[in-house]
Amino acid sequence: MLKKLLTVRNLVILLGVVALFVVSGWLGLKVPPPHVALAAEPLFHIGGFAITNALLTGWIVMLILIAAALLTTRSYPKDLATASNSELVPAGMFANFIEWVVEGMYNFSAGVAGQWVSKFFPIVMTIFLFVVTSNWLGLIPGVGSIGLFEHPEDPAMHGYVAHGVVMTAEQAHDGEGVILVPLLRPPSTDLNFTLALALSSVLLTQYWGVKALNLGYFRKFLDLSGFKQGAFMGVIMLFVGLLELVAEFAKIISFAFRLFGNIFAGEVLLAVIAFLIPFIASLPFYGLEVFVGFIQALVFMMLSLVFFTVATIGHGSEEHH
Amino acid sequence: MDVEGLKAIGAALSIGLGAIGPGIGIGILGAKAMEAIGRNPEATGDIRTNMILGIAFAEAVAIYALVVALIIKFV
Numbered sequence: 001m002l003k004k005l006l007t008v009r010n011l012v013i014l015l016g017v018v019a020l021f022v023v024s025g026w027l028g029l030k031v032p033p034p035h036v037a038l039a040a041e042p043l044f045h046i047g048g049f050a051i052t053n054a055l056l057t058g059w060i061v062m063l064i065l066i067a068a069a070l071l072t073t074r075s076y077p078k079d080l081a082t083a084s085n086s087e088l089v090p091a092g093m094f095a096n097f098i099e100w101v102v103e104g105m106y107n108f109s110a111g112v113a114g115q116w117v118s119k120f121f122p123i124v125m126t127i128f129l130f131v132v133t134s135n136w137l138g139l140i141p142g143v144g145s146i147g148l149f150e151h152p153e154d155p156a157m158h159g160y161v162a163h164g165v166v167m168t169a170e171q172a173h174d175g176e177g178v179i180l181v182p183l184l185r186p187p188s189t190d191l192n193f194t195l196a197l198a199l200s201s202v203l204l205t206q207y208w209g210v211k212a213l214n215l216g217y218f219r220k221f222l223d224l225s226g227f228k229q230g231a232f233m234g235v236i237m238l239f240v241g242l243l244e245l246v247a248e249f250a251k252i253i254s255f256a257f258r259l260f261g262n263i264f265a266g267e268v269l270l271a272v273i274a275f276l277i278p279f280i281a282s283l284p285f286y287g288l289e290v291f292v293g294f295i296q297a298l299v300f301m302m303l304s305l306v307f308f309t310v311a312t313i314g315h316g317s318e319e320h321h
Numbered sequence: 322m323d324v325e326g327l328k329a330i331g332a333a334l335s336i337g338l339g340a341i342g343p344g345i346g347i348g349i350l351g352a353k354a355m356e357a358i359g360r361n362p363e364a365t366g367d368i369r370t371n372m373i374l375g376i377a378f379a380e381a382v383a384i385y386a387l388v389v390a391l392i393i394k395f396v
Binding site: 036037108111112204254257258260261262263264266268295298299302306 | 340377381385387
């Protein structure tokens, strides 16, 4: 095993890494430790409305998705019913790829949602694509590391000294220093974005519940049917309804914090590892973050789909044990 | 001990203790799912889907601890 790893190529890579350490120490290339901002920083204001870097990146994600959708569907005929088979063949590799992704997801959703799939799929697929794009955008070099120098708003923070365009590790003395405000920040690392998605998902759950069961949907929050079996059972069913109500709000919190926590922690992890060991060491974590970004998008989509589907199934049918 | 030091200990304890339960839970989930796939390889797709759902719920608890840790540390 060890003998196999001991090739000339690997030795050169190892020497290169050591040389990088030596050279960077020798040149005095010291950078300040990463400044972790829990909230997205405003870049500029339109009227009284602050445009944060996460919001800006959110718009970029939307533009990417719209462009991808237009590119894919451009070659499709207007009238699908009368189109010949050869006209329906996806044009080019990109269209093929997108069609493969959408079709795979559609079949998967059909297995969960059954007859409701054509209603739910556009929503959950949009959630999936939006979240996965914004998660992966944060892994592109330059996102989060290119930005503007600004004086820290908190007077207790000193900030660092900037020599030209490079921020050095020297700390400024009395609130005179600068911090880097990144131009781009993945939307999923902003709690506002994840909370908005969570609210949309939970509100849509109520919408589909009402659509499927009319006002009978709300019976699960205020269940009086237990009183038929005596006062004790009635009180228990009322309490269960209360728990259902609490669960709806818990859903919002867990949706929002799951996505935010995972992606934000991933960003912090990558930054911390990169500052502990500057070279190579972040690579495995980078791979991990690619995986986590995909899984979190999938989980968000799948949970939305499952909650939608559960909402359309009457609560009464569960009681027939 | 100053406030910063206490904050660091608080954050570390929060995520450290908070990760124990979900860690055990995800371990059990993964083990049982592998067992199930071993018994019935044809149901791999369904088992995987449900496993990921279960893991997402178990992991949410760890994420709460993480968010608490982040809030203690950075706010």
